[in-house]
Amino acid sequence: MTNHLNDFEAAFKEVQKEISKVITSGPSLITGYVSYLTETTGKMMRARAVLACSMNDDGAIPVDAIKFAAAVEVLHLATLVHDDIMDDADTRRGQITLQKRAGKRNAVICGDFLLAAAIREISQIADKDIYKSFDFSRYVQSIALGELRQNINNRNFRMKVFRYLSIIDGKTAALFEASYHAGALAANYDPHIQKLYRRLGRYTGIIFQLTDDCIDYENTSETALKPVQSDYENGVVTMPLIHAFEKEPDLIDKAENNNLTKEEVFEAVKRNNGVEFTHKMAESYYKRAKDILTQLNMPKEKEEILGGLLTKAFVGLKA
Amino acid sequence: MTNHLNDFEAAFKEVQKEISKVITSGPSLITGYVSYLTETTGKMMRARAVLACSMNDDGAIPVDAIKFAAAVEVLHLATLVHDDIMDDADTRRGQITLQKRAGKRNAVICGDFLLAAAIREISQIADKDIYKSFDFSRYVQSIALGELRQNINNRNFRMKVFRYLSIIDGKTAALFEASYHAGALAANYDPHIQKLYRRLGRYTGIIFQLTDDCIDYENTSETALKPVQSDYENGVVTMPLIHAFEKEPDLIDKAENNNLTKEEVFEAVKRNNGVEFTHKMAESYYKRAKDILTQLNMPKEKEEILGGLLTKAFVGLKA
Numbered sequence: 234m235t236n237h238l239n240d241f242e243a244a245f246k247e248v249q250k251e252i253s254k255v256i257t258s259g260p261s262l263i264t265g266y267v268s269y270l271t272e273t274t275g276k277m278m279r280a281r282a283v284l285a286c287s288m289n290d291d292g293a294i295p296v297d298a299i300k301f302a303a304a305v306e307v308l309h310l311a312t313l314v315h316d317d318i319m320d321d322a323d324t325r326r327g328q329i330t331l332q333k334r335a336g337k338r339n340a341v342i343c344g345d346f347l348l349a350a351a352i353r354e355i356s357q358i359a360d361k362d363i364y365k366s367f368d369f370s371r372y373v374q375s376i377a378l379g380e381l382r383q384n385i386n387n388r389n390f391r392m393k394v395f396r397y398l399s400i401i402d403g404k405t406a407a408l409f410e411a412s413y414h415a416g417a418l419a420a421n422y423d424p425h426i427q428k429l430y431r432r433l434g435r436y437t438g439i440i441f442q443l444t445d446d447c448i449d450y451e452n453t454s455e456t457a458l459k460p461v462q463s464d465y466e467n468g469v470v471t472m473p474l475i476h477a478f479e480k481e482p483d484l485i486d487k488a489e490n491n492n493l494t495k496e497e498v499f500e501a502v503k504r505n506n507g508v509e510f511t512h513k514m515a516e517s518y519y520k521r522a523k524d525i526l527t528q529l530n531m532p533k534e535k536e537e538i539l540g541g542l543l544t545k546a547f548v549g550l551k552a
Numbered sequence: 553m554t555n556h557l558n559d560f561e562a563a564f565k566e567v568q569k570e571i572s573k574v575i576t577s578g579p580s581l582i583t584g585y586v587s588y589l590t591e592t593t594g595k596m597m598r599a600r601a602v603l604a605c606s607m608n609d610d611g612a613i614p615v616d617a618i619k620f621a622a623a624v625e626v627l628h629l630a631t632l633v634h635d636d637i638m639d640d641a642d643t644r645r646g647q648i649t650l651q652k653r654a655g656k657r658n659a660v661i662c663g664d665f666l667l668a669a670a671i672r673e674i675s676q677i678a679d680k681d682i683y684k685s686f687d688f689s690r691y692v693q694s695i696a697l698g699e700l701r702q703n704i705n706n707r708n709f710r711m712k713v714f715r716y717l718s719i720i721d722g723k724t725a726a727l728f729e730a731s732y733h734a735g736a737l738a739a740n741y742d743p744h745i746q747k748l749y750r751r752l753g754r755y756t757g758i759i760f761q762l763t764d765d766c767i768d769y770e771n772t773s774e775t776a777l778k779p780v781q782s783d784y785e786n787g788v789v790t791m792p793l794i795h796a797f798e799k800e801p802d803l804i805d806k807a808e809n810n811n812l813t814k815e816e817v818f819e820a821v822k823r824n825n826g827v828e829f830t831h832k833m834a835e836s837y838y839k840r841a842k843d844i845l846t847q848l849n850m851p852k853e854k855e856e857i858l859g860g861l862l863t864k865a866f867v868g869l870k871a
Binding site for chain 1: 578581585638658660661662664665667671687688690692696697700701
């Protein structure tokens with residue numbers, strides 16, 4: 234048992250090394266800008282997911298999973314870099330963002346460089362037939378589409394629940410799905426099992442995002458490690474707000490006319506139980522994800538890790 | 553003979569169709585933004601290069617070369633989209649740019665989407681062993697590095713010739729090299745022959761850029777189909793200016809203090825034969841490229857097409 238756990242943590246350390254290698258082995262000009270990112274990778278839920286999904290019944294993790302995990306995290310960093318440009322964000326996880334450090338122009342290019350680095354990482358394991366079915370660039374496209382949808386719906390205070398879910402599906406869930414898919418591929422599972430892993434990943438991503446949306450309406454900026462600016466102030470419309478606006482449509486006009494303060498929005502969300510509504514929705518995905526976990530009938534520690542990630546997504550990273 | 557030429561043009565039409573397919577087959581949200589790009593692809597020198605390099609002795613072009621050519625052109629479009637964000641360009645080739653049409657935020661994402669689409673196009677031909685040696689994402693990284701170097705050297709009026717050449721190597725020559733490399737791979741040439749094609753591509757790209765630099769100092773905005781703003785006004789330092797500043801270092805201080813008008817710069821370049829200097833440098837690459845063409849000892853029409861592209865790069869696209 235301890236052995237298995239050791240294997241997982243050893244593999245995780247390898248992923249951290251691999252990510253550092255990818256980020257710092259570029260030309261010094263690039264690494265000068267992006268090497269600080271190795272410190273902002275957070276808990277690397279996606280990398281952990283790849284490794285856990287790839288575990289066989291003996292708890293062994295195939296070497297290729299390390300590269301998959303590194304690729305997914307580097308892609309994640311690339312999207313964060315471009316994301317921060319679009320959000321005009323000065324900080325992320327308490328660190329100054331690249332677009333603030335180096336300017337938007339340099340950040341556009343550094344994001345491109347990281348995106349290429351992620352794809353390159355995948356291509357290095359692409360000799361085996363099994364990986365050909367991993368259409369990584371399709372996931373990159375889904376993420377871009379989700380970001381685009383979010384951007385277009387900036388300050389769209391009339392957004393409906395189903396449209397918001399389709400945004401989440403791209404901007405957050407696609408990369409989770411990619412991670413679980415990569416792990417299942419590395420484990421060499423049958424296509425129908427792979428599908429279940431992918432769905433588990435997608436649900437975990439949706440839950441993660443919905444919980445993140447709640448945190449914005451629950452926490453002060455210090456506890457959330459997020460920029461002081463709230464989603465609402467950035468024009469980002471999320472589930473708790475969508476619910477509140479559906480309950481009190483009169484507020485929509487006020488918001489559109491810039492006559493609704495952040496404080497009023499927080500009160501409206503509270504009054505209409507926007508957070509509880511969102512949490513309930515996350516819970517329904519959580520139950521479906523739990524069912525998949527049961528269905529997959531995994532070895533105990535594998536289920537513990539994936540179940541742990543699921544719970545972390547559900548209760549928030551602060552837990 | 554006519555048959556061979558027909559094959560080339562037929563293949564070229566297929567590439568155009570394939571590019572349209574890649575650009576317009578995305579989700580309507582994306583295609584709504586980027587479909588106009590199919591009209592701005594210009595003469596598609598890079599696609600022509602892929603096809604020509606892939607021609608066998610009978611003038612036949614392998615089907616895979618079509619996908620390679622489309623991938624290279626779509627990547628080119630992706631870089632233009634991000635480029636226009638960085639240059640704050642309102643027009644390109646007489647068309648309104650995406651960043652002007654849709655805003656910088658959307659343009660960042662659309663560029664990412666196209667970049668992923670290009671890589672995806674390559675992955676679709678990746679089953680054959682031969683293509684595994686084509687490290688497309690490395691070229692994407694080289695291009696990003698060239699762009700970054702250019703950006704960092706914006707308004708660097710003390711830039712040296714060799715540094716400028718290293719910028720060109722990334723931002724322009726890398727994609728040409730990728731095109732010639734892809735064609736040579738599709739043709740299934742031996743590695744040492746591939747190397748010659750790659751070098752031919754790299755030189756063609758360098759020549760293309762140096763000639764483009766000259767055009768900025770020769771033409772009025774109407775004939776160049778370029779934005780009215782000159783490179784100098786955008787802080788972009790190119791070879792003719794580098795030469796003029798090396799001859800008259802006193803001007804550097806003036807430029808740095810914003811005391812040098814566009815007109816004075818044009819006069820200084822003229823007075824110091826900046827265009828002639830740049831043209832001479834292009835000519836030395838042109839001669840070396842011609843030598844490679846001879847060395848490769850190609851069938852007549854293949855040499856005509858690749859020689860034609862080289863000449864076009866050397867005399868400028870207006871020719």
